[in-house]
Each structure stands twice: as structure tokens, then as C-alpha cells.
Amino acid sequence: MASILLKTLIGFGAITHPPKSSPLHPNSTRISPISCRNSYSRFGFSVHSSNPLFGAAFSVGFGAMSQGFWASNAVSDGGSGGDGGFRGSDGSGGSSGGDEGGDDVSSIFQWYSMALDKHPVLTKSITSALLTLIGDLICQLVIEQASKLDLKRSLIFTTLGFALVGPTLHFWYLSLSNLVTTTGASGAFLRLLLDQFLFSPIFIGVFLSLVVILEGRPSQVVPKLKQEWPSSVVANWQLWIPFQFLNFRFVPQQFQVLAANFVALAWNVILSFKAHREVVLK
Template sequence: MEPDPSIAFISGETGKTNRDQRIKGGNGDDHFSDTESNCVNGDDDDDDDCPEDAKANGFGHPFGWYLLLLDRHPVATKAVTSAFLTLFGDFICQIFIEKDGKINFSRLVIFTLLGLVLVGPTLHFWYLNLNKFIQGPGTVKVSVRLVLDQLLFSPIFIGIFLSALMTLEGHSSEIAPKLKHDWLGIVLANWKIWIPFQFLNFLLVPQQLQVLAANVIALVWNTYLSFAAHKDVMPQRDSITS
């Protein structure tokens, strides 16, 4: 929205797995050879049988299947990943921060749903097009991507997320005051967390793994976002229902 060891499994020049390992099927689809599948599954007892490129790209590594899913089904994989991150973020918020003594499952489902259908797919296409529009490494280009990401995209997306959340929770009448009082504070918190992280993300992490890398920080961010999104709104809801 951190580089980790998994970036070594992806070509740093293209941000995509090395497709030279694949064989072309009759229907035009890409398929991994049996040897490569064994490397992915970790079934090959002899590492010497695994293609060097396959080992370099992380097949046989615990994250091999996840990287394969990212390559074959990027939108769905990132959407499901985002759903889990929003689910755990809201769960942590309710249990350890708000400490209400019980889980609001309706809120949990809605927050998770937004991660699945809004956050994951949107971030995928945003980063994809951002990297196509501003290509290449270098501090200047990374800085331009960072400015567009944080000063243009993030403030707008935070507003959209808050509006969607409150609408699904049945509090659309509170959207305007919520945005007026809390939107700027959330945006500022977003900048404090994401600007230094995203600079490293854009500079060091291949495009295909940028959303995955951001997930490391996203759990912390989603926990904060859940708290900030529901702060000062819950007392109003209680008074309305009482």
C-alpha cells in the first residue's frame, strides 16, 4: 500500500515469474511441467532435478504455492488475502483495543467483505496501472509513484472505504459528519505509516509482490482503521437503538 525474502523468487526486472519454465498447452494456457510441479509441491526428493530457475523463483519454498496463485490468479488471490487481513484486523481491534467483551459478527463480516470485494481488487489494479504508467527503477520515478499513491489515491480511497463501510452498516446518514471529523486524521495516520514503507516497497519490491509486501503492514493498518472507522460512531448508534 517491505521487502521480504520472497522478492528473490520473482524477477526484479519484470515483476513476474520466469515464464520460460512453462510449457504451452494446446489451448494457449500456460502450464508447469511435471518436474516444476514437483518443485512447487516439494515432492522432488532430489533438488538437482528442479530447474535452477524454478528454485530461484521460490518453487519448493513454503510460499511457492502462494506465489504460483499470485501469478495465475492475481486478483482472486489478493482479494482473499485482503479479506483475511481485514477480518483479523477488525477481530484484533474488537478483542484487544475496544474490549467490549463480545464480538460484533455483523461488523466483522462487513469489514471482511470490503477487504474481499473493494480493497484487494482495487489495490491490485491501482498498482498494476501505476507501474505501467510510471515504469522503471530509480529514486525519482519511485518518488513520483509514491506521491501519486499517497497524495492522490490514498485520501480518495480512504473516503470511499469509510463511506462504503458506513453504508453497509446502515449508517449512511452519518457519512458526512464522519468524514468531516475523522477523514483527515485517518489520512495523516496513513501517511505516517505508509509513506516510508511505500518508498521502500516501490523501490525494492517487484510489481507483482507489492500488494503482498504491503500485507505485512496492512494487518496493523487494518486494526487501526477498524478502530478509527468505528470511533465516535458507536455511541451514536447506541443512543439511536436505545
């Protein structure tokens, strides 16, 4: 997995070797089951978004599916209906171990959904902290191939993930939803423009500056920004523009930070690499 991630990051040109249970209720969407064959497990969870690309309804499901097919029809105001579903095992017999594993996944997702409802900022902050930690560890062990972990560096990176990244993204995405009320692809495109060409360049600069300051190198803030900020912004656009359009288009607002965090695992590796590459003074 690490080697695949490394090849992906190098493919983006983001890293070079130095010279380095709470159901969702999407707006304006009615959900109605249309078919059920065989059976599905005790818990099923689905996310539906109206007016997707090509006029077909978008459906993502989570749940412990076993030997069955479950589909739903999401009909939005002015939109056309579409079918979405997941097919389980085609075999005649089901494994109880597989069902239990699916139930575990369902329970975790249900628990996380409840945590988002009750403590949205804290939940997103903890999630961001864990993913920034993992990203920095991958950077140190796989990209830089360090013989010994720099625990202070990981602690600073993780702290910023908890105190800065999670809360900032929560309120930014919330503000975007309130600021851009246009629905459909046009609304997603407007949010994308604001996110990538206004928010992201500023946020990347702030993040890189704080890493350098907290590591006790305040005199290197300006040289670090001159060296790494432009390429970091470009790498950010390469990775995030395609994903964020889909995120703003299809994912309910309360789950947008969660969705972004999974892609952020790769981004955190890039950011850790750039934040800790030695500054070349000219």
C-alpha cells in the same frame, strides 16, 4: 504480540482513547551464484532487485536453509553487483525437524507465487479479506476490549477487504507501474507521491463511507468523514510513506500487494478503530 502492536499504533498517534513455483524475473536483472558453502536445502527462492540504495544489489531469499550459506550476485544494466544471502545454523549437526519446517515455508511461498500467476486478483482479494478480518478482530478484542464480538461488523469489514481492497490495490499498483516507467529511486518517489497524495486520501474516504453505509447508517457518512477522515489520512502517511517507498523501490510489481498487506494488518486495526468510533455530533 497484541500489546506490542497496540503500543506501536498509539506511538504513531493513530489511535487515541475516545472522548476513543513460479520464479520471479525482475526487469533488467541477471542473477548469477557467487558462492556456496556447506549446503542448502532442496528448494531455494530469491528475489533480486536492481539499482538499490548505495549502489549495492538487493537480495531477499526464501527457502529451507540448513547449515549453509547461499549468496547470489545481481548485476543490473548500469549498476554494481552486491552480495546477499542467509546463514543457517552454525552447528555441526542439523535438525530434520527444522528442515521440514523450512520446506513447509518454501512450499507455501511457492504455492502462493503460483496462485498469483494463475489468479492474481482472486489471490490478492482473499489475502486482503483475511487480513482485514484479523485487523478488525484485533481492534475489537485488544483495542476496544469488547466483551462480545460484533460478527456483523467483522463480516462487513472482511467483505470490503475482499471486494474492494484487494482488487482496487491490484489494478492501482499495476497502473502505477505502467504510468511511471522511470526506474530507480526517482521512479519509486514518483509512485509514492501518486499513491499517498492522490490515491490514498480518496480511497480512505470511500472505504469509511462504505463501512458506514453497509452498517445501515447512511445519514452519518458526512459527519463520519468530517470527524475521522483528516486524522486517518495523516495516520496513513505516517505508516505508509516509509514502507511504500521501499515497496515501490525493491519489490516486484506482482508482489507489491502481498508486501503491502503485511503492513496493512496494522493499518486495518487503525482503520477499523476509526470506522467504528462513535460519531460525535456537533
